[in-house]
Amino acid sequence: MLNKKVNSFQQVGRNLIIPGGTRIIDATGKLVMPGGIDPHTHLELEMMGAKTADDFYKGTKAAVAGGTTTIIDFVLPNKGQSLLEAYSNWRQKADNKVCCDYALHVGVTWWSPSVKKEMEQLVAEHGVNSFKMFMAYKDAWMLEDYDLMVAMETCAELRALAQVHAENGNIIARNTEKLLEAGVTGPEGHQLSRDEEVEAEAVNRACVIANQANSPLYIVHMMSKSAVKALRIARTRQRPPVYGETLAATVGTDGTHYKNACFRHAAAHVLSPPLRPDPSTPEAIVQALADDDLQLIGSDNCTFNEKEKELGKGNFTKIPNGVNGVEDRMAILWQKAVNTGIMDPCRFVAVTSTTAARIFNLWPQKGRIAVNSDADVVVWDPRLERTISAATHHHAVDFNIFEGQHVVGSPQYVIVNGRVCLDDGNLRVVEGEIVNNSNWGMGETFSFMILVQSLLYQVSSKTFGTRLWPQELRICEY
Ligand SMILES: C[C@@H](CNC(N)=O)C(=O)O
Ligand SMILES: [Zn+2]
Ligand SMILES: [Zn+2]
Numbered sequence: 001m002l003n004k005k006v007n008s009f010q011q012v013g014r015n016l017i018i019p020g021g022t023r024i025i026d027a028t029g030k031l032v033m034p035g036g037i038d039p040h041t042h043l044e045l046e047m048m049g050a051k052t053a054d055d056f057y058k059g060t061k062a063a064v065a066g067g068t069t070t071i072i073d074f075v076l077p078n079k080g081q082s083l084l085e086a087y088s089n090w091r092q093k094a095d096n097k098v099c100c101d102y103a104l105h106v107g108v109t110w111w112s113p114s115v116k117k118e119m120e121q122l123v124a125e126h127g128v129n130s131f132k133m134f135m136a137y138k139d140a141w142m143l144e145d146y147d148l149m150v151a152m153e154t155c156a157e158l159r160a161l162a163q164v165h166a167e168n169g170n171i172i173a174r175n176t177e178k179l180l181e182a183g184v185t186g187p188e189g190h191q192l193s194r195d196e197e198v199e200a201e202a203v204n205r206a207c208v209i210a211n212q213a214n215s216p217l218y219i220v221h222m223m224s225k226s227a228v229k230a231l232r233i234a235r236t237r238q239r240p241p242v243y244g245e246t247l248a249a250t251v252g253t254d255g256t257h258y259k260n261a262c263f264r265h266a267a268a269h270v271l272s273p274p275l276r277p278d279p280s281t282p283e284a285i286v287q288a289l290a291d292d293d294l295q296l297i298g299s300d301n302c303t304f305n306e307k308e309k310e311l312g313k314g315n316f317t318k319i320p321n322g323v324n325g326v327e328d329r330m331a332i333l334w335q336k337a338v339n340t341g342i343m344d345p346c347r348f349v350a351v352t353s354t355t356a357a358r359i360f361n362l363w364p365q366k367g368r369i370a371v372n373s374d375a376d377v378v379v380w381d382p383r384l385e386r387t388i389s390a391a392t393h394h395h396a397v398d399f400n401i402f403e404g405q406h407v408v409g410s411p412q413y414v415i416v417n418g419r420v421c422l423d424d425g426n427l428r429v430v431e432g433e434i435v436n437n438s439n440w441g442m443g444e445t446f447s448f449m450i451l452v453q454s455l456l457y458q459v460s461s462k463t464f465g466t467r468l469w470p471q472e473l474r475i476c477e478y
């Protein structure tokens, strides 16, 4: 399901007939990539008594600023709530605010025959093709193994993809009781209640249940070396594929921040599963992404301002879970993976765009630059330097977990559905506007060319040829 009006490529290549009014974008020495796809966001989410700071406008504005042109958000029904009702609530929140394309996963946070019926309707009538089950958040969203298996079987029947939040919610509950009894109430208690093996155990269990249910599986926000090890073993032994997603936070920072004396700082890093204190984790996760031991990277953008995070002062279980990432996801990965030589630009495009398109049935409309695909393009400047800061980011949230990090490599132009939304670093988005920017008028044919090295790489809404590009320009596909 996508909320979109489309401008697609019809001609891509050299020596094309150039219509009048064509604008040239000089991309010499840059990389032209398919627009980023972030498969994991939570905009305008209410959880743990708080509402996220980033709504569907500010969140998608930040996404576009960072090179992401499609997000996939999560409908999260309360236990007992109709999935269809929750779905329409999310549509109402998003449809008139987004400034890029979006799709929706739906959470299965409780089970009954009516849930199964509504899953069928969501697939058949709304194009939903992925459902997330939680193995943590006991009493809030967690399913026990029996219901988890039935939900996975239903996904398999519907040919939808089962996703899991893999942590052992019962161990977390018992550890939390003991930590609070022992007087551990600060943000460090969050990580202490659920260390790596509590995640890895659930990864393994989820893979076994999916295999028994004969269902493909997608494990969201994998945060540790132990979890990656469990996934790697499962991927060798079972037929329905298992995919592993990690986050910008996981490669861009770590769990040492939970010990920071400043509550705001420490609590800002609280998400589940937590960031790991093992300082070798970020690089190991980058390596896993490069080696296809992990398949793609999202942000899990779920941002809370200081006031909301302070709900957890004196009791870490009350700290709303979530961090930022939708704006900095691509630049952080480029810095940690490509600039270090661990990952090449083609794999970068796969893990930030193309793989998500293929897994979530957006391909070939998205995740590639080709005739009839959506005109979602990033002109990436590998030499563009900036320092990340809450003072300059486009989020609504008052903290950035990558604060002060210097990155080399960022988008210079971002084209969303054929519209130049980041224009040589100037963000030109309008709340609720996806295409047909007033600058061009409704339905007006317009074109711009991306001059790439010696090649005119013409991009327009209406006239593209077959694609051809010089060797040195590496537009990478899956
Ligand atoms: C609800 C959401 C909160 N974010 C987080 N990972 O802590 C999630 O679990 O994905
Ligand atoms: Zn989760
Ligand atoms: Zn501070």
Ligand SMILES: [Zn+2]
Pocket: 040, 041, 042, 300, 302
């Ligand atoms: Zn999430």
